[in-house]
Amino acid sequence: MIRAFARLPIALRVPLLGVGMMVLVGLVASQQVISALTRTQEARLAELTRQHVDGLSLALGPSVLRQDVWEVFDALDRASRAGEDRRMMLTVVADVDGRVIAATDPKRAPVDSMLSDLVDLDAVPDLHEIALSDGNRHVRVLAPLLYQDRDVGRILTELDVSDLTTERARAAMALLLFNMAATGGLAIVGYIVMRRMLRPMGVLTGRMSADQGRPTRFSDEEVPSGDTEIARLFHTYNSMVDAIEAKADAExxxxxxxxxxxxxxxxxxxxxxxxxxxxxxxxxxxxxxxxxxxxxxxxxxxxxxxxxxxxxxxxxxxxxxxxxxxxxxxxxxxxxxxxxxxxxxxxxxxxxxxxxxxxxxxxxxxxxxxxxxxxxxxxxxxxxxxxxxxxxxxxxxxxxxxxxxxxxxxxxxxxxxxxxxxxxxxxxxxxxxxxxxxxxxxxxxxxxxxxxxxxxxxxxxxxxxxxxxxxxxxxxx
Missing domain, CATH: 3.30.565.10 (Histidine kinase-like ATPase, C-terminal domain)
Structure with a gap:
């Protein structure tokens, strides 16, 4: 692969190297943008979940202490229908022993069932460990139910994050398309510019190949103007030709x-x-x-x-x-x-x-x-x-x-x-x-x-x- 790349013309190699560097920079920049967006979404989701849990803790604390199933269920039902809480697909309230008191979906979490039978409690993150992952449209959070600074139970919440993952996927696709367009456009521009810059080198190489051991000078009209380095190379070639001719004449x-x-x-x-x-x-x-x-x-x-x-x-x-x-x-x-x-x-x-x-x-x-x-x-x-x-x-x-x-x-x-x-x-x-x-x-x-x-x-x-x-x-x- 490296040998094949080395055999390409320099007018093609330099733009390709530039494209490779731009692709690398684009990938790194895109990854940083996606990471920043993910952190923002996770922070917003954690704040929303914290507000939901704090509100439930304040409303359900006395009912949980009394083990009043209907009061707990009624509070959960009202909370699931209100505003942003509709993101909450499932909320389960359990006592300190992990026994379910009430849930927004009693079929999935029956009363008096064990919370550990519903989910692996060790695998469920708390509020500080919420993380969005690709392909996962639901996130579960386990938080303590505190009432008057007492731990009176557990709240398990399952959140719908499909809109957040969709937003992140769209952002990634937009970045990808933008990077592809920018990279392709810059590659074409770079190739054209390099071809133009290296055109005098091609003329010089062609003259040296066509001379077959009998080099000839470039006229003043053939020496490129504007680029002092290329012009100096042409003048150096002319000096070399003059030296060879003088050497041959002396010989x-x-x-x-x-x-x-x-x-x-x-x-x-x-x-x-x-x-x-x-x-x-x-x-x-x-x-x-x-x-x-x-x-x-x-x-x-x-x-x-x-x-x-x-x-x-x-x-x-x-x-x-x-x-x-x-x-x-x-x-x-x-x-x-x-x-x-x-x-x-x-x-x-x-x-x-x-x-x-x-x-x-x-x-x-x-x-x-x-x-x-x-x-x-x-x-x-x-x-x-x-x-x-x-x-x-x-x-x-x-x-x-x-x-x-x-x-x-x-x-x-x-x-x-x-x-x-x-x-x-x-x-x-x-x-x-x-x-x-x-x-x-x-x-x-x-x-x-x-x-x-x-x-x-x-x-x-x-x-x-x-x-x-x-x-x-x-x-x-």
Missing amino acids: RRLAERERLVSLGRLSSSLAHEINNPLGGLLNAADTIETYADRPDAVRKSAALLKRGLLHLRDVTRAMLDHNRIEGQSGDLGPQDMDDLRLLVAPEMRRLGQRLDWDIALKKDDLLGVPAGPIRQIILNLLLNAIQAAGRGGHVSLSIRALPSGLRIEIVDDGPGLPEPALRRLMTSEPASTGGGLGLRFVRDLVHQLDGMVEHGRKDGATRIVILVPGMAKQEVA
């Missing part, structure tokens, strides 16, 4: 700067890789030009030219493959691994590093695995590992085929990833300045492939493992 600029830095570092290394064979090619061209009449020298120089040009072709092709569009890349193959090794070799030679290259893959293991994302992942992680290992460092790459896909492991003996870089690799938190945006690029690529990234630091080495599921293989199968 894009940082990513572009990181890409340019990585490209510059890679281009510088490849420029050295190209510049070295160019010197040999120029020497070979000079030799051919100088010794054109010597076939053996020309053949040797031509062979040198061919080897140099083939090397340049391999480097250029590796660069083109690295920058080709992902959607145009085919399946991963052994040549991609050779290109990756060729791309990182100049930087490793410059830093005097050692590379362990352990790739145990068959052609079937690479079937259906997209080359573009995998190349980008491995190259970015290798360049980061080379930079972290520093001069004379040690870097290793291991790739294995598992029943579930590919396992790529890169290890370096550098000082480890700083906290910002580690958050970019392992979480989707907004990127901050510093920390290597290439790692965020790696995480995004792995996420697109439904893969998983693992990181560990042990024995002075940083180990990053990429697990890529083999869903492409399953589709081919």
Whole structure:
């Protein structure tokens, strides 16, 4: 019940809570009114009964002492026909021993019968204990018959209180109807008011749900006026949107700067890789030009030219493959691994590093695995590992085929990833300045492939493992 209530819209929950509180207050107030009315009726009934008993005591005292049945009966008969005493349905007069002397209805209370045979004397209240109860139209009262301060008998009176109970029932019904009308009217008004008050919240919630991760600002015309708290909430939402856009813009600029830095570092290394064979090619061209009449020298120089040009072709092709569009890349193959090794070799030679290259893959293991994302992942992680290992460092790459896909492991003996870089690799938190945006690029690529990234630091080495599921293989199968 509570869970179902909690799932209701707040515009409905608040009025319902208000209705519940009003119903509770109405019930308490109605109970107090009915209780006050009952106390008033009981006090009036007790006063009427006391006057009746006092009058009878004064009139019947001598007759009761003389045990004059006819005098007592005559006095009772006159009293039952007079004014308010008509409320008295039955009056029985008994002596001190409880023997009936006379009654307004001799059939119900015969003369000389015992009063205890008519009623349970212990259950009949006295004048101070008269109480009206629901459903009880008659009330009995037992009072002493006093004459000249002497207790000369007992008076049992049965009163008709049907008019009082009817009056109380009508009052209760009137209160109930009034409370229902007031509660229903206030509930409707409360619902309308709450809907009106919460309408801006619904607009805000709808905008946030429709944005799907791309929040947009509210225009000045859309910000509600008059309600400073709601307006402040809208302005806060606009500030949040501005902050998100500024953060995303800064991340894009940082990513572009990181890409340019990585490209510059890679281009510088490849420029050295190209510049070295160019010197040999120029020497070979000079030799051919100088010794054109010597076939053996020309053949040797031509062979040198061919080897140099083939090397340049391999480097250029590796660069083109690295920058080709992902959607145009085919399946991963052994040549991609050779290109990756060729791309990182100049930087490793410059830093005097050692590379362990352990790739145990068959052609079937690479079937259906997209080359573009995998190349980008491995190259970015290798360049980061080379930079972290520093001069004379040690870097290793291991790739294995598992029943579930590919396992790529890169290890370096550098000082480890700083906290910002580690958050970019392992979480989707907004990127901050510093920390290597290439790692965020790696995480995004792995996420697109439904893969998983693992990181560990042990024995002075940083180990990053990429697990890529083999869903492409399953589709081919």
